[in-house]
Amino acid sequence: MNLRTFEVAPWLALLLALAAPMEGGTVEESPAVERWNTFELTLHGPATGNPFVDVRLGARFTDGTRTIEVPGFYDGDGVYRVRFMPDATGAWHYETSSNDPLLAGQRGEFTVTPARRGNHGPVRVRNTYHFAYADGTPFKPIGTTIYNWTDAPEEVQEQTLRTLATAPFNKARMLLTPQSVAYRRQFAPPRWPFAGQPPRDWDFARFNPEYFRAFEKRVAQLRELGIEADLILFHPYGKAWGFEAMDAAADERYVRYVVARFAAFRNVWWSLANEYDLVRTKTEEHWDQLGRLVQATDPFDHLRSIHHSQLLFDNRQPWVTHASIQNGSAVEEPGRAELYRDVWRKPVVYDEVKYEGNARRRWGQLSGPEMVHRFWCGTVAGTYVGHGDFFGVEDAPDTWTSFGGVLRGESAPRLAFLRTILESGPADGLDPVDKWQNVTVAGVPGEYYLVYLGRESATAWPFRLFRSGLKDGMRFKVEVIDTWAMTITPVEREFVITKSDDYTFVAVDGGSIALPGKPGIALRIQRTAPAKFLKE
Amino acid sequence: MNLRTFEVAPWLALLLALAAPMEGGTVEESPAVERWNTFELTLHGPATGNPFVDVRLGARFTDGTRTIEVPGFYDGDGVYRVRFMPDATGAWHYETSSNDPLLAGQRGEFTVTPARRGNHGPVRVRNTYHFAYADGTPFKPIGTTIYNWTDAPEEVQEQTLRTLATAPFNKARMLLTPQSVAYRRQFAPPRWPFAGQPPRDWDFARFNPEYFRAFEKRVAQLRELGIEADLILFHPYGKAWGFEAMDAAADERYVRYVVARFAAFRNVWWSLANEYDLVRTKTEEHWDQLGRLVQATDPFDHLRSIHHSQLLFDNRQPWVTHASIQNGSAVEEPGRAELYRDVWRKPVVYDEVKYEGNARRRWGQLSGPEMVHRFWCGTVAGTYVGHGDFFGVEDAPDTWTSFGGVLRGESAPRLAFLRTILESGPADGLDPVDKWQNVTVAGVPGEYYLVYLGRESATAWPFRLFRSGLKDGMRFKVEVIDTWAMTITPVEREFVITKSDDYTFVAVDGGSIALPGKPGIALRIQRTAPAKFLKE
Structure with a gap:
């Protein structure tokens, strides 16, 4: 029980086997990990009581010049993990700390090798309004929305990955917990984030590691595809299940657990909420606290935002790295789209501008040309736009944007075309050339x-x-x-x-x-x- | 020297003589003052040394339920004043305090009579995005810009007042200090805010009371005309004279002096700056400090804003009561204009949207129809728009917007027409009915x-x-x-x-x-x- 071992998670091993070349393997003493990949330390400790709340675990990583504190988490069955995303090559050392003597004081070292082709590190803000990977490669977001693809049947999830592999999207928004709204006439979620039973008999003090393992498997696959996973921590669509109505202590546990599990994936972005203002159980002060908590606990400083419905968030809050906007008309023309840049002096991402689709509701009725038009308007406004694809039988929720699968709209190839134009353009991004006067340039x-x-x-x-x-x-x-x-x-x-x-x-x-x-x-x-x- | 007397300032006496009916007169013991008019207490004290910095003076006013601390100021020649704007009728008492024994401990009482027709009190924010006078009467801003009309020759100032008397404007933006830029080819300022000599030999520790008396005479006349005076404390146009480059202590003295002199005029709005971001000598932190200082020192809580050029201010700061925006294109159509409402959840006043005019510069080339169009766009966006009139010989600065005089554009009658429509409309203001979808309603x-x-x-x-x-x-x-x-x-x-x-x-x-x-x-x-x- 007190033996420390380095293990590669089974799914990760599978993934590594699929994605040549290998980055490591099963190692004992000094495993190698690629810069900005995930070094995972596995420890065995107590399985009794409630380890999710009883046991505190972390590790201190250092390459001799810097020291980074990283939180660990309980993965069930007496297994504990600490995940680290090294940002520099060379020799790294670590030492664990814990309130459990079995987990504390474990030491080891490993080597970080240079990033391979396609691994540019996490995305950061660049030039105030734009983005770049940590290695300096520009990142031009062409985002899409697939809220609950990780809850769809396995074959649909696989289909989603195949779709993404040839789609233009380099960012995907997804909900970290199921949404009851969309399940009304569809399949039920295959697993749940907490111990307990649906619809509302949850133990919010016990996570369901299987749920998160399944989710992070998909995040890792997106990473391999070069797609940023814009993870939405809270949303108002699960009212039947109550994940949006936990108390403050449960919210904090959840955020800490999620950050500990996911922060070492370089392609993670934190989206505090979708339509935060429709979550009636939390005030803006709560969101601010949660945002600061994510900032304080994420050792790797991933991008952070919060998405609204009607009530814009105060995106000048220091923890907010970029504005994540919903607006049905702001990218109809560039003169509107550019206005929010000046407010926050941060990148503006219009993550929801209505979806391409045939929905009865007007938020899902854009034509393909209109979707493409909106991307171009956002582009010449010096902002970024998000895609949705909402074609279904009447308004049944089996759409790309709800559960993934296939794209039915016409915009995707045109967005791929736009992406090639952006990626061959200025590295520092496009800014309005004559703000307030000529909004088309x-x-x-x-x-x-x-x-x-x-x-x-x-x-x-x-x-x-x-x-x-x-x-x-x-x-x-x-x-x-x-x-x-x-x-x-x-x-x-x-x-x-x-x-x-x-x-x-x-x-x-x-x-x-x-x-x-x-x-x-x-x-x-x-x-x-x-x-x-x-x-x- | 140590006799306390109540005096009516000569210019105020003149004004009162012109504006029937009288509100008071020369009184000794218990003068009557109209609610929301100015009660002025005059004291005689030391004239030696530098009373502007040596002497501290204030008074505490109470009607038995509330107590209001009001700062006084030195008006030169051994005369000190404390101005009070009572917001409730009935008996009020006061007692002065000072570090000078001649000025301290003076007591008295006076009666506040009901406001007469046309006196609705100061303007406040109402219904988040709109305005109303203190008595509940809606205020629908139709603003204009006459930056330095108070520095023009007397006959031009009188002409300006005649123009305003029949113009539609109920708010006027004006600079509290001269702008050297506009004087290049015109008359010199007739007086200066500080003791000393132009261009830069100023004693920033000594104000020139004559300058401020002349200015406040005009503010009082605007009050009689029902026009709010949007007083701009700082601006970047006086570089030849350096008023924008005082040190922090001088800035604070200036703000305190201005607030003490002007806050008892019910029609005063505080505009911290015009184009604050072009004032290179101050940071946003400075502006924030100055804004908080105005808020803290103004006993009557007048509206406060700060106007920008390219760099939007953080209008969520608590001291900012409404956004004062410059934007050359935001009110070209309502879909743009409405966006800023959501950001700050405060009234949005597009104080500068380019001027109607024949200027060479594009900021002064709007046609009359375009000026009117912009007001209507702002209106159906649930915001307010400001007017400018910039017709001159080539780009000579003798325009309405620089120095007052006469209006040369065609928009004013149409803005009067709009004002009647607004004033006969909903008291709580017009808000977009279907935000993000149909921006014309x-x-x-x-x-x-x-x-x-x-x-x-x-x-x-x-x-x-x-x-x-x-x-x-x-x-x-x-x-x-x-x-x-x-x-x-x-x-x-x-x-x-x-x-x-x-x-x-x-x-x-x-x-x-x-x-x-x-x-x-x-x-x-x-x-x-x-x-x-x-x-x-």
């Missing part, structure tokens, strides 16, 4: 511009750019982008600019660009000299 | 709707209302409003409603309303039963 002044003409069906675009960063004689190339047909058509000439008035530069010959006279047209304008921020 | 669900069709040139409007507050069989009357021609045309029928789908009620006969096919059309829709909130 984002970019990096003097270097790169994306102009989105929206619902206009223009047949020509007179070449003109806002003065910022410009000088007479600069040269630009232009491409015409059809955001729906997914074509990029170079304009067969170069534009040499000259100052036109106090605000504007135009082409020396007054040049204009012919457009196809349909909606959804964009222009990509780049300085002809190779720009340092562009990937070659 | 504001009102009170089930009772009153204002629909603004903006730049559309529709020839018909199919009668339809969002479900909130509606039931089958309710009856409505409709008027077609031409916001530019200033006509209100009743539709000669009644509309009886029936539920059409999950979200919408329509007329039982599918009725539609004919429109004139031009921009700037609005509809006013009111439940036929007399609504309790409407003035009869």
Whole structure:
């Protein structure tokens, strides 16, 4: 019982076996782990009483320069784990601490190897309004919503993974606990986060490790697919089961448990809640406390946000890293979408802008072109947009956005197209070039511009750019982008600019660009000299 | 020197003589003052040394139920004053306190009489997003901007007052100190706020009472005209003179002096700064401190805001009563304008949305119709908009918005028209009826709707209302409003409603309303039963 062993969890072993090359194996003394992967320390301790509340466990990790305190957790059957996400290569040491002598004072060391291809570390805020992985690689969110895919039947979950493997999405919002609303006419959840029986006979002091193991298996698979898991800790959709109505002590235990289990997955983002303001059992002060708790307990400082329905949260709170917005009209045009950037001076992610779908409810009735239009509006506003796909038989809840499966809408390929454009663009992100005046242009002044003409069906675009960063004689190339047909058509000439008035530069010959006279047209304008921020 | 006397300031006596009926006169022992007017206590004390910093003076006022501490100020020549704005009728007592024995311990009493017609008290926030006077009368801001009219030649100041007397504006933004920028080619300021010599030889520890007396004379005249004086304490336009670059101690002295002099004018609003983010000598922390200082020192709790250029202030700060916004495009359409309401849950006043004018600069080039359009967009967004009039010879600064005088634009009569519509509408203000979905409609669900069709040139409007507050069989009357021609045309029928789908009620006969096919059309829709909130 008091032997310390390093184990690789069975599912992780399976996953590693599937995902070549191997990152380690079963090791005894000094296992190797890849930078920003999960080092998992397994310990055996007491299984009697209620270890979830009786036993405190943590470990201190150090590479000699820094020391990081990491909380552990009880995984059932006398098994305890501490998960660590090393952010630097080299030799690391650890020592456990616990109020149980069997678990305390365990020491060991391991080696952290460089990150392999596709592993860029966790995502951080970059350049105020944008994101990048820890290794500096830009991250351009193209998010989707699959609230309870981890509760769907296994074959649907597998199908969801296959869909995601070829979909454009690099972020997925998902609820950490089941939602009773969506289960009305569908399958019941296969397992529950707490010990006890549905609908409401729960022991909130005892977690169900099987539930969380199943969930984190999926999080790990998303990690392999390069998809950020935007984990939603609370939501108002489980009223039949009461997970949103725990008391403050249970909320805190739950948050600590979730953070201890998931924080070492580099692709985790914390979303405190979906539609927090519809959770009637908590005040904004509660949310603030919970947000600060996540911040204080997550050793790896993952991104944190909170999503609302009608009542915007105060996203200037220091624990909030970016705004996670629901708004049915804000990304209908860029002039609206950009306004929230200034409020919080943080990235703005419009995670819910209505879903593409055929729902009876108006929040799930967007056409494919409208969904794509909204992504482009958000883009030239210097913000990010989230996708949903809500096609069902009448309003039955077996949709992508409720339970995963397959995508039925038309937007996904166009969002993939947008993603390639974003990822080949400026690393520091696109910002409005002439805020408050010309809301259709984002970019990096003097270097790169994306102009989105929206619902206009223009047949020509007179070449003109806002003065910022410009000088007479600069040269630009232009491409015409059809955001729906997914074509990029170079304009067969170069534009040499000259100052036109106090605000504007135009082409020396007054040049204009012919457009196809349909909606959804964009222009990509780049300085002809190779720009340092562009990937070659 | 140690005799206490009650005096009416000469300018106030003049004003009172002009504005019948008299509110008091020269009194000795127990003068009467009207509720929410200014009771002024005059004391004689030391004139040597530097009384501005050496002497502390205040008075405690009580009506037996409440006690209010009021700061006094030095007005030069050995004269000290304490100004009090009583908010309740009846007998009030006071007692002074001071570090100077000549000024301390003076006691007296006076009677507060009911407010007369036109005196509704100071403006407060009402119903989260709106305003009302202290007596409950709704206040619907139709603001204008006349930054330095108090520094213009006397005849221009008098002309400004005549213009204001017939203009629609009930709020005016004005700078408390001169702006060097605007004086480049114009008259010099006739006086200065501090002792010393221009351009920068100031003694920031000595105020120039004459400057403030001249200013407060104008504030009192605005009060008589029913115009709120939105006093801007700091701004970045006086760099030649350095008033924006005082040290923290001088800033504090200045704020305390200004508050002591002006807070007893019921029509005062405090605007901490214009374009605070262009004042390079102060951080947001400084502004916060200054805002809290105003809040702490103003016994009468006037409205407080801070106006920005590019960097929005954190208007959730408790001392901020409403957001004072500059934005060149946010009120181009209502869907933008409404977004900021949710952020701060406070009234949103778009004090600067570009000016009507013929300026070379794009911030002063709005057409009359566009200025009016912006007011209507702001209105149906549940917000308020500010006016500017910037017509000059080329870009010479002799414009209404710089120095007052006459209005040259075309919008003012249309804003008067809008004001009558607002003032005859719901007392609690207009809120978006179907936020995020139909951004062109504001009102009170089930009772009153204002629909603004903006730049559309529709020839018909199919009668339809969002479900909130509606039931089958309710009856409505409709008027077609031409916001530019200033006509209100009743539709000669009644509309009886029936539920059409999950979200919408329509007329039982599918009725539609004919429109004139031009921009700037609005509809006013009111439940036929007399609504309790409407003035009869």
